[in-house]
Amino acid sequence: MFWKKKDKEKEQEKEQGSEKTGFKKAAKGVLYGMASHGHVMSALRTRMYLEHLFMFITLGDMLGIPVLPPYYSLRILPYAVPNIKSWKMRVFRERDFTDAIF
Numbered sequence: 861m862f863w864k865k866k867d868k869e870k871e872q873e874k875e876q877g878s879e880k881t882g883f884k885k886a887a888k889g890v891l892y893g894m895a896s897h898g899h900v901m902s903a904l905r906t907r908m909y910l911e912h913l914f915m916f917i918t919l920g921d922m923l924g925i926p927v928l929p930p931y932y933s934l935r936i937l938p939y940a941v942p943n944i945k946s947w948k949m950r951v952f953r954e955r956d957f958t959d960a961i962f
Contacts (some may be wrong), residue, residue, distance in 0.1 A: 915947040
């Protein structure tokens with residue numbers, strides 16, 4: 861009986877602790893959203909544009925626009941190969957005037 865009481869006490873402490881961590885997590889999310897979400901999204905958007913530019917410079921020959929001499933493109937190719945399929949989908953997708961809004 862004594863050990864069952866201890867187990868119940870431990871479960872209650874865990875429930876109280878989870879409530880505290882849930883509050884901490886929510887507060888942390890709110891502060892993150894207020895303070896740095898915009899900066900993080902801007903940094904990720906800039907990274908996307910730079911990666912897109914890197915792929916364009918490296919593999920511009922696929923689009924018919926030779927930017928770099930083939931020697932340098934071949935030297936950089938191993939870094940670009942994993943992203944070729946998604947890059948081609950981004951470049952060749954249909955665009956609408958509403959894309960500029962977002």
